[in-house]
Amino acid sequence: MKIRILLALIFVNLMQAQKFYFPKTAVTDSAILDKQMPLLATKLMTQPPLLKLKKTSNLAFSDNLFRLQILTKEYKKSISTLADYRNEFADNNMAGNRFIIYEFYSLAKLAEEKEKISFHDALQKAFNKKYESLSDKLITKLGTAVDGDVQNSRKVLNEALSKQKDKDSIDYSSALSLCKSYLNYKTFSSLKPQIIQLVEAKDREKFIIETKDLKTKNGNTLTITIVRKKENTSPIPVILTNNIYAGPFDTYFGKRAAVYNYVGAVVNTRGKRNSNDENNPFEHESQDIYEVIDWVSQQPWSNGKVGMIGGSYLGFSQWAAVKKLHPALKTIVPQVAVGIGIDYPAQNNIFMSYMLQWINYVTNNKLTDEADFNNFTKWDSINTAWYKSGKSFRALDTISGKPSKIFQRWLDHPGYDEYWQKMVPYKEDFAKINIPILTTTGYYDDDQIGALSYFKAHHQYNKNANHYLVIGPYDHGGAQSYGFSYVGGRKIDPAARISIDDLAFSWFDYILKNGKKPELLKDRINFQVMNTNTWKHVPALENMHTSTVKFYLQDRKNMSSVFNQPSQKSFIKQIVDLKNRDQKDTYHSVSKTDSVKVTNSIYFESEVLDKDLIISGNPGGFFNVSINKKDFDTDMYLYQVQPDGKTFLLSTHIVRASYAKDNALRQLLEPGKIEQIPIKNSIFISKKIEKGSKLVLLVGVNKSPAWQINYGTGKDVSNETIKDSGEPLEIKWYNDSYVEIPIYQE
Structure with missing residues (x-):
C-alpha cells in the first residue's frame, strides 16, 4: 500500500513538473499567439490528467475536451462533445443553451470553411439554422447565453499571458487555463455584437418588448420591461418579477413568462437602470411593488390578475409584496427566497463577509458589476487581509478601499429588530396572507433557511394557509430553474431532475387560468428522498420524519x-x-x-x-x-x-x-x-x-x-x-x- 501511494505521489509530482514549449514572444505578439494556441491545445488533449478525468468525471472531461477541440479546429467533434456534455449535465436537454455560444462559433467556422464565405455571413447562416431547432423555452435564454463579456475575457487572457512573461515553457494546469481564457476571448470578440443583434432581431419577430419608466407617488423612478407574444392580442394575466439585477435578465424573465402565454413584466428596483434614486437594497420593495401591481393590473393587455415569480432577492421581493397585499395579486412563487435578517446578510445573527461583495455587485452601477463580483481572487484577498489584520468587522469596507453606508447600516442591526421586520411580513402579518403560494428551495440552497422561515411562519400564523413547498437536491440556481444531473459534483436521482420553470407556470395556469394542479403537488410538503429516486408528500414539515x-x-x-x-x-x-x-x-x-x-x-x-x-x-x-x-x-x-x-x-x-x-x-x-x-x-x-x-x-x-x-x-x-x-x-x-x-x- 505504501509503495502504491508513493508511486502515485511521484506521478502527480511529475505531471505537475511537466512543461510544454510555449514561446515568450506569444505573450506580446498576437499573430504568434494565434499560431501557438492550436499547437498547445493539441498537446493537452493527449495528456494523462485530461484522460484520467474521463474515468473519474466524464462531465469535467467533456467540459475541457470541447474547448480544446475548438482550438484545434475540430469543430464537428466539439459540437458532438457539447451534445454529450448536455445530455450528461441535465436530462431532456433542459440545459440546451449551456455553452451554446461556443456551438455558434463552431457552426460559423464550419460554414465559413465549407461555403467560402465571410465569418459574418457564416455566423448569420449558422445562427438562423440553429435558431429554428430551438424550443420557445430555450429561445428565452438565448440572449443571456450568448452575452459573453468581451472586455473581461480580454482582461483574464492578459492576466494569464502575463504569467508567461520571459518564459519559454508552461506547465499543464497553466496551459489549460490559458487555453480556456484564450478561447473565451476569441469566441466572445468574434461573435459580438453581431450575435446580440441577431437575437434581438428574432425577438422583434416574436415578441412586443417595451421599456417604460414609472413614477411612484413619492416621486421615485422605476424602470419596467414588458414582454408580450405578438399572437396574444387579448388581455391575459401578468407575471411580475421585481429585479435588482438590472441587465439582460430583465428581458429574459419577461420572455420566459411570454412563452408560457402570460404578459411578462419585470421592474427594476430604485437606483437601477433609468432610476436616479438612492439604491438601498431591500428597504422599499413593499411600498414600490404595491404601486407597480396597481399599474400593471390596469393596463389594456392585463386581465387584472397578477402573479409573481423569482428567486433569491427576487424571491424576497414577493414576500415584501404581500406585506401589504394588493387585491390584483393572486399568487406568488417565491424561489430560494432570501430571508432578510434571518439568513442574509447574517445567518442566525452572524454577519458574513460576502455581504460586502454583494452590496458592491448591485450598487456599483445602474446594472450589475459582474467583473468585480466575479473577481474571487480580489474578494478572497480582502477578506483574508481583514482576518489577518485583527481589525473590527466594521473595518472590512475600509480595507476593501470603498466605504459603504449600506454595509455599516446593516451592521447596526445585529438582532432581528424592527429594521428587518418591516421589510417583510412579521408574525401576525402572515395571518392576513390568504392567496395561494408555491415555495421552492433545495437541500444545497444558500437561502434554504430563509425560504423555509417564510413557509413556517405562514403556517404558524395562518392555519388555513394555502401554501405548498417543493424541496429536493437543488442548489441556489437549480431550485429556480431546472434540476441538474449533478449538484456539488454528485449525480442526483433522475426523479429529481424536474423543470422548476414548468412547475411554476403549471402552478400559474392552475391559479390564474383555472387549470389542473401540478401533478407533483400531492400534498403541502413535496420532497425528494435522495438515493431512492422517489418523491414523498406529507401535510406538514414535522411529517417529513416519523x-x-x-x-x-x-x-x-x-x-x-x-x-x-x-x-x-x-x-x-x-x-x-x-x-x-x-x-x-x-x-x-x-x-x-x-x-x-x-x-x-x-x-x-x-x-x-x-x-x-x-x-x-x-x-x-x-x-x-x-x-x-x-x-x-x-x-x-x-x-x-x-x-x-x-x-x-x-x-x-x-x-x-x-x-x-x-x-x-x-x-x-x-x-x-x-x-x-x-x-x-x-x-x-x-x-x-x-x-x-x-x-x-x-x-x-x-x-x-x-x-x-x-x-x-x-x-x-x-x-x-x-x-x-x-x-x-x-x-x-x-x-x-x-x-x-x-x-x-x-
Whole structure:
C-alpha cells in the first residue's frame, strides 16, 4: 500500500513538473499567439490528467475536451462533445443553451470553411439554422447565453499571458487555463455584437418588448420591461418579477413568462437602470411593488390578475409584496427566497463577509458589476487581509478601499429588530396572507433557511394557509430553474431532475387560468428522498420524519453507542485561541479514502449502522456548554461516511450563542455557568443512508475570514477587535448535549 501511494505521489509530482514549449514572444505578439494556441491545445488533449478525468468525471472531461477541440479546429467533434456534455449535465436537454455560444462559433467556422464565405455571413447562416431547432423555452435564454463579456475575457487572457512573461515553457494546469481564457476571448470578440443583434432581431419577430419608466407617488423612478407574444392580442394575466439585477435578465424573465402565454413584466428596483434614486437594497420593495401591481393590473393587455415569480432577492421581493397585499395579486412563487435578517446578510445573527461583495455587485452601477463580483481572487484577498489584520468587522469596507453606508447600516442591526421586520411580513402579518403560494428551495440552497422561515411562519400564523413547498437536491440556481444531473459534483436521482420553470407556470395556469394542479403537488410538503429516486408528500414539515434519534456528544470508546444517553455527566474541553491568525487547518481521517476538516471542531463518530435509514428533515437538539466568556459563535456539521469510505455532508448549523434562543433579543452567557444552546434553523435534507455507513458529527467554533469573529466580550461583535480576544476561548461540551436527527420510516 505504501509503495502504491508513493508511486502515485511521484506521478502527480511529475505531471505537475511537466512543461510544454510555449514561446515568450506569444505573450506580446498576437499573430504568434494565434499560431501557438492550436499547437498547445493539441498537446493537452493527449495528456494523462485530461484522460484520467474521463474515468473519474466524464462531465469535467467533456467540459475541457470541447474547448480544446475548438482550438484545434475540430469543430464537428466539439459540437458532438457539447451534445454529450448536455445530455450528461441535465436530462431532456433542459440545459440546451449551456455553452451554446461556443456551438455558434463552431457552426460559423464550419460554414465559413465549407461555403467560402465571410465569418459574418457564416455566423448569420449558422445562427438562423440553429435558431429554428430551438424550443420557445430555450429561445428565452438565448440572449443571456450568448452575452459573453468581451472586455473581461480580454482582461483574464492578459492576466494569464502575463504569467508567461520571459518564459519559454508552461506547465499543464497553466496551459489549460490559458487555453480556456484564450478561447473565451476569441469566441466572445468574434461573435459580438453581431450575435446580440441577431437575437434581438428574432425577438422583434416574436415578441412586443417595451421599456417604460414609472413614477411612484413619492416621486421615485422605476424602470419596467414588458414582454408580450405578438399572437396574444387579448388581455391575459401578468407575471411580475421585481429585479435588482438590472441587465439582460430583465428581458429574459419577461420572455420566459411570454412563452408560457402570460404578459411578462419585470421592474427594476430604485437606483437601477433609468432610476436616479438612492439604491438601498431591500428597504422599499413593499411600498414600490404595491404601486407597480396597481399599474400593471390596469393596463389594456392585463386581465387584472397578477402573479409573481423569482428567486433569491427576487424571491424576497414577493414576500415584501404581500406585506401589504394588493387585491390584483393572486399568487406568488417565491424561489430560494432570501430571508432578510434571518439568513442574509447574517445567518442566525452572524454577519458574513460576502455581504460586502454583494452590496458592491448591485450598487456599483445602474446594472450589475459582474467583473468585480466575479473577481474571487480580489474578494478572497480582502477578506483574508481583514482576518489577518485583527481589525473590527466594521473595518472590512475600509480595507476593501470603498466605504459603504449600506454595509455599516446593516451592521447596526445585529438582532432581528424592527429594521428587518418591516421589510417583510412579521408574525401576525402572515395571518392576513390568504392567496395561494408555491415555495421552492433545495437541500444545497444558500437561502434554504430563509425560504423555509417564510413557509413556517405562514403556517404558524395562518392555519388555513394555502401554501405548498417543493424541496429536493437543488442548489441556489437549480431550485429556480431546472434540476441538474449533478449538484456539488454528485449525480442526483433522475426523479429529481424536474423543470422548476414548468412547475411554476403549471402552478400559474392552475391559479390564474383555472387549470389542473401540478401533478407533483400531492400534498403541502413535496420532497425528494435522495438515493431512492422517489418523491414523498406529507401535510406538514414535522411529517417529513416519523421518529428521531439523538446523537450525544461523547466518545464512543467509553460506551456502546453515541445514540444512547450517557449514564454519567462529563465534558470534553475545547480551547480556541481567537487571536491566532496563522492557524493551519487540521483534518481527521474517517476512512482510508477520505477525511473531514476539524479545525476548531471536536470530532464524534457513530458505530457502523446495521440497517438502512432515511434522514429526513432538519436536525435539532441542544448543546449544553460552559465557556469562559460571554458569547461565542458555534457551528455543527453532520456527515455520512458511506460504505465506500467517502463522506457526504448532510446538514450544517451555525448560530451566535447569545441569539440562539431568540434572534431578536441578545442574551449573553454567564462565564463558567452551564448554558443551553438550542439547535434551530439547521439545514434540511432527505436522504437514504445505506447500511454499513457511519455518522460523523463535528461541533465547534465558527472562526474564519468568511464570517465575523465573536471575541466574547459581550460588546457589539462588529466593533470587537483582536485586542478584545483576551485569553483563549475555553468551552466545556457536556456529554448530555445531543443533535436530534429526524428519521423517516414507511
